[in-house]
Amino acid sequence: MKSLVAFYKYTFSYKVPAILTIIYNLLYVIFNLLSLVLFIPFLQLIFKVNDAVSLVKPNYSGGFINFFTYCKDWYNYTMNEMVKENPKDALLFVCISVVSAFFLKNVFRYGAVWHQSQLRMAVVRDLRDQLFAKAMRLPLSFYTEQRKGDLMARINSDVREIELAVIAILELVFREPFAILVSIASLIYISPQLTLISFVLLPISAFVISRIGKSLKKTAKAGQEQTSLVFSILEESISGIKVIKAFNAIPFITKRFKGVNLRLQQLNTGTFRRGDLSPILNEFLGATVMICLVWFGGIMILDDSDGMLGGAEFITFIIVFSQLLRPIQGIATAVGNLNKAEPSLDRINEILNTEEVILEQENAKDLNTLKSEISVENVSFKYKDEFVLKNIHFKLQRGKSIALVGESGSGKSTIADLLPRFYDVTEGSIFIDGINLKEFKLEDLHKNIGIVSQESILFNDTVRNNIAFGREDVTMESIIQAAKIAHAHSFIEQLENGYDTVIGERGNKLSGGQKQRLSIARAVLKDPSILILDEATSALDTESERIVQGALDELMKDRTSLIIAHRMSTIINADEILVLSKGQIIERGKHQELIALGGTYANLCGLQGIFQ
Numbered sequence: 001m002k003s004l005v006a007f008y009k010y011t012f013s014y015k016v017p018a019i020l021t022i023i024y025n026l027l028y029v030i031f032n033l034l035s036l037v038l039f040i041p042f043l044q045l046i047f048k049v050n051d052a053v054s055l056v057k058p059n060y061s062g063g064f065i066n067f068f069t070y071c072k073d074w075y076n077y078t079m080n081e082m083v084k085e086n087p088k089d090a091l092l093f094v095c096i097s098v099v100s101a102f103f104l105k106n107v108f109r110y111g112a113v114w115h116q117s118q119l120r121m122a123v124v125r126d127l128r129d130q131l132f133a134k135a136m137r138l139p140l141s142f143y144t145e146q147r148k149g150d151l152m153a154r155i156n157s158d159v160r161e162i163e164l165a166v167i168a169i170l171e172l173v174f175r176e177p178f179a180i181l182v183s184i185a186s187l188i189y190i191s192p193q194l195t196l197i198s199f200v201l202l203p204i205s206a207f208v209i210s211r212i213g214k215s216l217k218k219t220a221k222a223g224q225e226q227t228s229l230v231f232s233i234l235e236e237s238i239s240g241i242k243v244i245k246a247f248n249a250i251p252f253i254t255k256r257f258k259g260v261n262l263r264l265q266q267l268n269t270g271t272f273r274r275g276d277l278s279p280i281l282n283e284f285l286g287a288t289v290m291i292c293l294v295w296f297g298g299i300m301i302l303d304d305s306d307g308m309l310g311g312a313e314f315i316t317f318i319i320v321f322s323q324l325l326r327p328i329q330g331i332a333t334a335v336g337n338l339n340k341a342e343p344s345l346d347r348i349n350e351i352l353n354t355e356e357v358i359l360e361q362e363n364a365k366d367l368n369t370l371k372s373e374i375s376v377e378n379v380s381f382k383y384k385d386e387f388v389l390k391n392i393h394f395k396l397q398r399g400k401s402i403a404l405v406g407e408s409g410s411g412k413s414t415i416a417d418l419l420p421r422f423y424d425v426t427e428g429s430i431f432i433d434g435i436n437l438k439e440f441k442l443e444d445l446h447k448n449i450g451i452v453s454q455e456s457i458l459f460n461d462t463v464r465n466n467i468a469f470g471r472e473d474v475t476m477e478s479i480i481q482a483a484k485i486a487h488a489h490s491f492i493e494q495l496e497n498g499y500d501t502v503i504g505e506r507g508n509k510l511s512g513g514q515k516q517r518l519s520i521a522r523a524v525l526k527d528p529s530i531l532i533l534d535e536a537t538s539a540l541d542t543e544s545e546r547i548v549q550g551a552l553d554e555l556m557k558d559r560t561s562l563i564i565a566h567r568m569s570t571i572i573n574a575d576e577i578l579v580l581s582k583g584q585i586i587e588r589g590k591h592q593e594l595i596a597l598g599g600t601y602a603n604l605c606g607l608q609g610i611f612q
């Protein structure tokens with residue numbers, strides 16, 4: 001089982017807490033057994049199983065094994081002496097011993113849990129960090145709507161399965177086998193014959209456990225996949241809540257959610273039922289084995305054949321044997337958890353091993369600023385099978401602007417996505433100052449490109465942090481300056497806490513125009529040499545558009561811009577206009593030239609009341 005190695009690695013990624021957990025667990029096992037064995041003289045005393053006999057005071061002759069024999073003899077001797085003098089003192093002594101053993105057992109148990117908590121949470125944190133970092137590096141092509149929720153499910157519930165597997169490893173490999181070993185050694189010491197009988201019966205339960213484990217793995221995988229689906233629908237529905245309400249689609253969406261949620265319930269119920277069956281079957285099998293032992297042991301005592309088994313030994317045997325069932329059950333649970341975690345591990349690795357298609361070359365070049373031009377040469381592109389861009393060719397000089405217009409789906413946004421290398425071209429090349437885009441450092445490329453899109457990407461944080469956006473080197477003055485250029489300063493000042501106002505999830509506390517102006521302020525502060533404006537004003541009403549357009553004009557001053565717009569009025573002044581249709585450039589030129597041409601562009605303008 002190669003996943004066992006992986007779980008093992010996760011467990012020992014933090015060696016100190018892992019080793020301390022193991023040590024505390026081992027001490028817990030020893031004191032657990034001791035707390036029960038110490039009980040035996042107490043029983044003997046109450047039920048007068050043995051009359052006090054004369055014992056010789058033991059001597060410790062050194063050595064590890066002898067130490068345990070010495071402790072046992074010393075305890076028996078002390079007990080015996082006390083019983084002879086005053087049985088009530090003996091009773092008190094036994095009670096104190098048992099309580100002390102119980103106390104220590106639980107101290108060690110808590111010690112183990114203490115370190116185990118640290119370990120499991122650290123592993124969960126690391127895994128989530130890794131997944132998040134990977135998610136940030138994954139190419140955009142990875143993120144279809146379906147995958148967003150799926151990724152969230154993996155970061156959430158699959159990681160939790162790994163957490164359980166880490167605990168399972170600690171229990172399965174160290175605690176429970178040790179507990180079983182200690183118990184078996186004690187059993188053999190007490191009565192080899194009875195031990196032999198119990199061992200004939202135990203493998204039956206082992207077989208049953210392994211069968212349950214196997215079927216558990218299958219249903220667990222289906223369950224995790226279904227969890228992903230539930231998360232996907234949840235994500236989709238919450239993001240689209242406005243539209244859902246507006247279209248009165250709540251019953252439809254709710255029905256869809258209920259459907260997948262019901263299936264999840266059925267799958268998880270199956271998993272739990274199988275999982276819960278193993279301890280139940282275990283206990284029943286254990287009890288059956290125990291009754292068989294009581295039968296055989298009882299007959300041995302009744303026959304008193306050759307004094308091989310006394311009453312006290314028999315009681316001890318049964319108590320210790322009952323202790324054997326717990327770790328066996330523990331192993332069953334741990335094996336179940338490992339089986340359940342295996343598909344989760346696969347799902348996590350699937351993400352971690354996903355190829356990062358957009359890679360930076362070794363010795364990638366610096367890009368400080370755009371010096372002369374961006375040159376797009378014979379670029380074709382396809383997302384999957386069909387080309388959505390064909391032979392695109394244009395040059396964008398420094399300080400100039402190019403506008404892309406065309407019907408929906410003609411490929412405008414795709415062209416814009418190629419510049420920051422969100423996708424790489426399928427054919428052809430893009431050059432910046434004569435150097436292929438792919439030769440630059442990705443970080444530098446992104447530093448030089450500012451994007452303002454239709455949907456402002458804002459975070460549930462303060463206005464100030466949304467403008468600074470991860471940059472710690474900026475002063476408050478420069479943030480205010482950027483906000484002023486973006487025509488955002490005056491409305492920010494009127495907010496409850498000014499620049500320290502938290503703007504709600506995705507900036508929900510702000511109007512569309514305000515959100516857009518914050519996005520522009522962010523771009524102003526970033527001060528990129530290249531600007532991509534993708535329908536930056538199309539979601540706004542006329543009044544907001546006027547203000548935002550003013551802000552954009554400020555932003556575009558002295559920058560090289562690629563503008564995508566549906567409203568022709570916003571691109572009339574562009575240095576060149578490219579008209580796209582079905583992924584191809586069908587017309588190009590300045591506004592007046594294209595109007596004079598009387599083609600698609602002139603038609604589009606005509607539809608919007610622009611005739612010259």
Ligand SMILES: Nc1ncnc2c1ncn2[C@@H]1O[C@H](COP(=O)(O)OP(=O)(O)OP(=O)(O)O)[C@@H](O)[C@H]1O
Pocket residue numbers: 141383384388406407408409410411412413414415
């Ligand atoms: N992630 C994607 N995976 C597969 N196909 C895509 C993807 N994104 C866009 N497309 C397809 O590529 C083509 C061009 O889309 P693009 O978004 O570039 O057009 P657009 O001109 O910007 O449209 P709009 O004006 O509606 O935003 C369309 O046919 C679209 O269906």
